[in-house]
Amino acid sequence: MTQSGTNGQLKALVERIEREEEQKAEIAEGIKEIYLEAKSGGYDVKILRKIIAIRKKDPSARAEEASLMEAYMNELGMAQ
Amino acid sequence: MTQSGTNGQLKALVERIEREEEQKAEIAEGIKEIYLEAKSGGYDVKILRKIIAIRKKDPSARAEEASLMEAYMNELGMAQ
Amino acid sequence: MTQSGTNGQLKALVERIEREEEQKAEIAEGIKEIYLEAKSGGYDVKILRKIIAIRKKDPSARAEEASLMEAYMNELGMAQ
Amino acid sequence: MTQSGTNGQLKALVERIEREEEQKAEIAEGIKEIYLEAKSGGYDVKILRKIIAIRKKDPSARAEEASLMEAYMNELGMAQ
DNA sequence: AAGGAGCCGTTGCGCC
DNA sequence: GGCGCAACGGCTCCTT
Numbered sequence: 001m002t003q004s005g006t007n008g009q010l011k012a013l014v015e016r017i018e019r020e021e022e023q024k025a026e027i028a029e030g031i032k033e034i035y036l037e038a039k040s041g042g043y044d045v046k047i048l049r050k051i052i053a054i055r056k057k058d059p060s061a062r063a064e065e066a067s068l069m070e071a072y073m074n075e076l077g078m079a080q
Numbered sequence: 081m082t083q084s085g086t087n088g089q090l091k092a093l094v095e096r097i098e099r100e101e102e103q104k105a106e107i108a109e110g111i112k113e114i115y116l117e118a119k120s121g122g123y124d125v126k127i128l129r130k131i132i133a134i135r136k137k138d139p140s141a142r143a144e145e146a147s148l149m150e151a152y153m154n155e156l157g158m159a160q
Numbered sequence: 161m162t163q164s165g166t167n168g169q170l171k172a173l174v175e176r177i178e179r180e181e182e183q184k185a186e187i188a189e190g191i192k193e194i195y196l197e198a199k200s201g202g203y204d205v206k207i208l209r210k211i212i213a214i215r216k217k218d219p220s221a222r223a224e225e226a227s228l229m230e231a232y233m234n235e236l237g238m239a240q
Numbered sequence: 241m242t243q244s245g246t247n248g249q250l251k252a253l254v255e256r257i258e259r260e261e262e263q264k265a266e267i268a269e270g271i272k273e274i275y276l277e278a279k280s281g282g283y284d285v286k287i288l289r290k291i292i293a294i295r296k297k298d299p300s301a302r303a304e305e306a307s308l309m310e311a312y313m314n315e316l317g318m319a320q
Numbered sequence: 321a322a323g324g325a326g327c328c329g330t331t332g333c334g335c336c
Numbered sequence: 337g338g339c340g341c342a343a344c345g346g347c348t349c350c351t352t
Contacts, residue, residue, distance in 0.1 A: 041089055
């Protein structure tokens with residue numbers, strides 16, 4: 001780590017970060033509302049989140065993972 | 081929890097969420113870049129994050145907290 | 161919240177907590193080692209963690225969850 | 241990642257992990273009880289947790305961190 | 321019922 | 337390129 005800046009750029013950096021954080025928080029709020037909407041529509045929010053997460057992964061990675069899961073569960077005598 | 085919707089609103093909800101998530105990710109990327117910038121300016125990113133966190137709390141809550149911290153540390157014989 | 165204790169019980173409480181935390185950390189270390197062992201045996205640690213998590217849930221909850229997942233994925237036209 | 245083991249060691253590994261996890265959970269339960277005890281004694285649990293966290297860090301690291309915090313807050317015109 | 325705090329698992333990053 | 341650490345997001349419990 002080098003020397004700390006002394007020319008007052010810190011304040012500018014902090015304010016830029018706070019502005020972006022604010023925007024991020026607004027978006028997050030919007031997302032939360034959509035989940036609430038889904039909930040009123042009868043959807044299970046927790047499962048919905050899992051679905052979203054799955055869709056983020058590329059299909060082959062996902063398939064690989066599912067296949068490993070199944071193999072391990074078999075080896076343990078668990079029902080899938 | 082009521083019955084699950086069956087009229088295809090699920091797809092719309094999922095896509096709205098994904099769109100918002102995308103935007104959120106872009107903002108997060110921007111924030112990360114500002115931190116990198118700060119780092120090149122010689123600032124300690126970890127400390128910077130703490131500063132940002134502190135500024136999010138309102139001042140009176142912060143003062144109360146600091147005072148309690150001090151009291152407990154005294155009671156434990158710790159240097160502040 | 162009532163008044164803060166002043167008769168030095170704080171130190172005793174803190175030390176008891178720290179002792180327990182220490183033990184917890186040792187156990188966590190042991191767990192980590194078992195995962196490493198599993199890894200050397202050719203197992204995928206990430207998947208293994210998921211298996212452990214699944215086993216923690218009771219079977220009916222697990223079945224319910226899986227069935228919902230499948231339903232939603234169908235509704236979205238995703239391959240399972 | 242190499243080939244998955246096929247000689248049934250998986251079950252043994254899983255059970256060892258679950259046993260250790262169980263012990264860890266018991267300790268965690270004990271810690272929670274001590275915090276409750278502290279709370280009935282009039283201590284603020286959240287602050288108490290911060291104290292414990294601070295004590296985990298070695299003193300010089302802590303001093304360095306505190307000094308940086310102060311410097312940044314000065315540069316931002318914040319009261320400490 | 322809603323929000324906050326702690327905990328856990330995951331991911332990304334820097335170090336070695 | 338593996339390892340450990342720190343930030344992040346999600347889940348749960350508890351409080352209000």
